[in-house]
Amino acid sequence: MKRNRRKLLQMLAAGSAFYGPWTVNRVWSQAAQKKPLVIGLTMDASGQYGASGTDERLGAMLAIREFNEKGGVLGRRIEALHMDTETTPATGSRVAERMITRNEASFLIGALHSGVANAISQVAQRYGCVYFNTNSSSPTEAGKDCHRVKFVWDGNGTNFAHAIVKNAIRVNGRNWVLLTNDYVWGHQTSKATRALVEANGGKIVEELLIPQNTRDFTSYLLKLQQIKPNVVAAAVGGDDIKALRQQVVQSKLDKSFAWINNQQDWPDVYGLGPDAIFGVFGTNWYYRLDLPGVKEFVAKYQKTYPGIQIKVPGNVFYNGYMATRELLRCVEEAGTTNNIAIIKKLEGRKMSAVDRMQNYEAYINAATHQCQQTIYMASYNDKPAEPDDIFKILSSAPPQEVEDKDAPGACKLESYEATPSYEQ
Amino acid sequence: MDFFLNLLPHLLNGVSLGLLFALIALGFMLIVGVMEVINLAHGSMFALGAYFAIALLAFKVDFYVAFLLAPLLVALVGMLLELCMRRTYGKDPLYGLLLTFGAALVIEEAIRLAWGSGEKQLVVPPEFSGAMLVGGLIYAKYRLYASLAAIAMILLLWLFLEKTPYGAMIKAGAHDSEMVRALGINLTRLRLFVFALGSALAAVAGIVLAPIWGVRPHMGVDAVIPAFLIIVLGGVGSFWGAVLAGIMVGIVVGLTGAYASEWSMLSMYLLLIALITFRARGLLGKKTALEA
Numbered sequence: 001m002k003r004n005r006r007k008l009l010q011m012l013a014a015g016s017a018f019y020g021p022w023t024v025n026r027v028w029s030q031a032a033q034k035k036p037l038v039i040g041l042t043m044d045a046s047g048q049y050g051a052s053g054t055d056e057r058l059g060a061m062l063a064i065r066e067f068n069e070k071g072g073v074l075g076r077r078i079e080a081l082h083m084d085t086e087t088t089p090a091t092g093s094r095v096a097e098r099m100i101t102r103n104e105a106s107f108l109i110g111a112l113h114s115g116v117a118n119a120i121s122q123v124a125q126r127y128g129c130v131y132f133n134t135n136s137s138s139p140t141e142a143g144k145d146c147h148r149v150k151f152v153w154d155g156n157g158t159n160f161a162h163a164i165v166k167n168a169i170r171v172n173g174r175n176w177v178l179l180t181n182d183y184v185w186g187h188q189t190s191k192a193t194r195a196l197v198e199a200n201g202g203k204i205v206e207e208l209l210i211p212q213n214t215r216d217f218t219s220y221l222l223k224l225q226q227i228k229p230n231v232v233a234a235a236v237g238g239d240d241i242k243a244l245r246q247q248v249v250q251s252k253l254d255k256s257f258a259w260i261n262n263q264q265d266w267p268d269v270y271g272l273g274p275d276a277i278f279g280v281f282g283t284n285w286y287y288r289l290d291l292p293g294v295k296e297f298v299a300k301y302q303k304t305y306p307g308i309q310i311k312v313p314g315n316v317f318y319n320g321y322m323a324t325r326e327l328l329r330c331v332e333e334a335g336t337t338n339n340i341a342i343i344k345k346l347e348g349r350k351m352s353a354v355d356r357m358q359n360y361e362a363y364i365n366a367a368t369h370q371c372q373q374t375i376y377m378a379s380y381n382d383k384p385a386e387p388d389d390i391f392k393i394l395s396s397a398p399p400q401e402v403e404d405k406d407a408p409g410a411c412k413l414e415s416y417e418a419t420p421s422y423e424q
Numbered sequence: 425m426d427f428f429l430n431l432l433p434h435l436l437n438g439v440s441l442g443l444l445f446a447l448i449a450l451g452f453m454l455i456v457g458v459m460e461v462i463n464l465a466h467g468s469m470f471a472l473g474a475y476f477a478i479a480l481l482a483f484k485v486d487f488y489v490a491f492l493l494a495p496l497l498v499a500l501v502g503m504l505l506e507l508c509m510r511r512t513y514g515k516d517p518l519y520g521l522l523l524t525f526g527a528a529l530v531i532e533e534a535i536r537l538a539w540g541s542g543e544k545q546l547v548v549p550p551e552f553s554g555a556m557l558v559g560g561l562i563y564a565k566y567r568l569y570a571s572l573a574a575i576a577m578i579l580l581l582w583l584f585l586e587k588t589p590y591g592a593m594i595k596a597g598a599h600d601s602e603m604v605r606a607l608g609i610n611l612t613r614l615r616l617f618v619f620a621l622g623s624a625l626a627a628v629a630g631i632v633l634a635p636i637w638g639v640r641p642h643m644g645v646d647a648v649i650p651a652f653l654i655i656v657l658g659g660v661g662s663f664w665g666a667v668l669a670g671i672m673v674g675i676v677v678g679l680t681g682a683y684a685s686e687w688s689m690l691s692m693y694l695l696l697i698a699l700i701t702f703r704a705r706g707l708l709g710k711k712t713a714l715e716a
Contacts, residue, residue: 220685221562
């Protein structure tokens with residue numbers, strides 16, 4: 001009996017040694033026969049948003065890896081091609097042009113800086129290549145700079161302002177100062193904040209423009225003390241907000257006014273220390289949301305990227321992952337990489353709250369191509385469950401409440417006919 | 425009166441910022457003056473100073489020891505760069521420019537490989553951190569100490585150049601290198617020393633400014649451009665010209681930051697254009713033979 005069982009086990013082992021790899025390789029061998037599907041990752045690896053660009057790239061790569069493990073899409077292996085867009089619009093254009101014309105990228109994904117996103121999308125629209133703006137948040141991206149081929153995945157300045165302004169006026173006071181990063185996202189976000197502050201009985205007493213790559217904020221901090229506002233609303237991003245936060249803490253000004261940061265990206269605050277996380281800020285995801293799937297997603301991140309400096313995923317990684325996963329799902333559903341077919345799959349698409357690990361169902365507004373989603377307000381967590389638990393989620397707003405009602409009027413999408421057909 | 429009272433903190437802040445700018449420019453000025461090389465890797469030495477200090481602090485080295493040791497390590501890197509530079513001496517200045525540009529790229533990438541692309545923090549001892557009240561306004565205490573460190577470095581360098589025989593050799597080398605060689609001074613060794621000193625000064629500036637600017641691989645670019653601008657504005661080779669230009673740039677940047685913030689980054693370039701239009705040799709630059 002013992003011998004028979006051993007023999008049976010030996011036969012099973014031999015069988016699986018032969019058939020196991022064969023079945024796995026069969027998927028690959030089929031995929032390998034077809035031309036790989038190239039996804040161009042247009043993400044910053046240097047400049048003001050270098051750190052965040054790296055983070056969103058990892059998010060996109062995880063989604064690509066998951067699909068490749070299932071055998072790719074449409075029987076094609078997915079190849080990720082990354083080029084550094086250097087937080088520079090001119091580089092963004094050049095990279096997009098190259099990826100489309102030389103590398104035959106099927107789709108383009110990635111952006112932090114709204115100027116770069118706008119530049120990439122102009123090139124993408126010219127060729128008809130579907131482009132996902134994953135993390136740049138200027139309201140113009142889904143407004144006057146919208147395009148038929150472009151889809152915007154992050155919450156924007158207007159969404160965050162809607163979620164925060166009214167309550168902040170009531171709690172903190174009417175006199176506001178705007179700190180505005182001097183480029184399209186900063187301007188548009190502050191414009192949205194100004195409109196909401198004034199509509200709710202508040203007053204903008206001063207707007208200070210912060211040139212990009214400002215490292216020394218002392219002049220601004222002195223000026224703020226002379227103005228003595230109730231609220232300082234900052235639309236400052238990337239490495240600039242890191243430097244600002246550090247200097248505010250150094251000067252002990254974190255408690256002198258109510259600080260509001262329109263949107264706080266995770267890589268810009270991770271590792272700065274608890275003191276530097278002051279004020280109230282917006283985000284569209286947090287790694288300790290008490291929702292189904294969140295813990296598993298965090299575990300997957302840690303398993304895929306062991307030893308990484310940012311030990312838990314943040315909103316930027318999340319957006320990179322979600323956008324890429326949704327794109328690949330659309331390709332699977334459409335059964336083609338044809339741009340118009342994919343665009344039609346995306347327009348008006350609904351994504352369940354459980355699927356996106358957020359509190360409310362998300363949807364893509366067909367008139368603006370922006371993903372409307374849950375917006376969270378957060379502050380520093382003074383009772384962290386673990387060292388990385390630095391945010392305390394204060395509230396969650398459903399997408400309908402924070403949607404930019406002016407965007408559909410400002411966004412003039414090109415018609416399908418005017419959009420070149422594109423398929424790689 | 426109120427206007428001037430409001431202006432005063434911004435003027436003082438400008439002077440403090442200017443002293444820090446001057447500190448960045450001094451090492452750059454020294455190398456340009458003696459070796460007639462525009463060292464585009466100066467910013468990389470600035471960045472390396474901050475990174476070496478962070479690395480030493482990570483090994484539990486005392487802050488003050490790290491402050492002294494990191495510039496010495498950067499001086500060694502500077503000496504290595506000077507050894508590579510030797511083949512370019514006496515040739516078209518473009519060779520030196522290209523070599524230092526290449527070195528800057530290599531060092532920045534090496535920093536990325538060693539320390540990653542993310543932002544680092546140089547933690548200063550508690551006695552330097554915190555805030556103080558100046559005329560009813562809160563001001564970061566570290567800024568004051570950084571300005572004092574800049575003043576100390578400027579004075580030390582001036583004393584070294586003016587009151588020691590080594591300083592005399594450096595100045596003579598800047599004025600007429602062939603004559604210095606004819607007098608039996610080892611010019612090769614002098615150049616090596618000047619490059620090491622210039623690099624160490626850049627490193628000191630990097631450490632002093634790190635807690636204000638933050639530490640990231642491309643921080644050198646943020647430093648080398650103002651440094652270049654300041655030595656042109658002050659007059660190439662002029663010690664006090666560089667200090668004066670640094671303070672002027674600081675005041676202009678500080679005031680525009682407070683009163684016309686959208687112009688604050690541009691203001692230093694506008695100042696350069698305005699001054700060079702009327703005084704091509706800079707604030708304290710010497711007249712050339714053509715101008716005399």
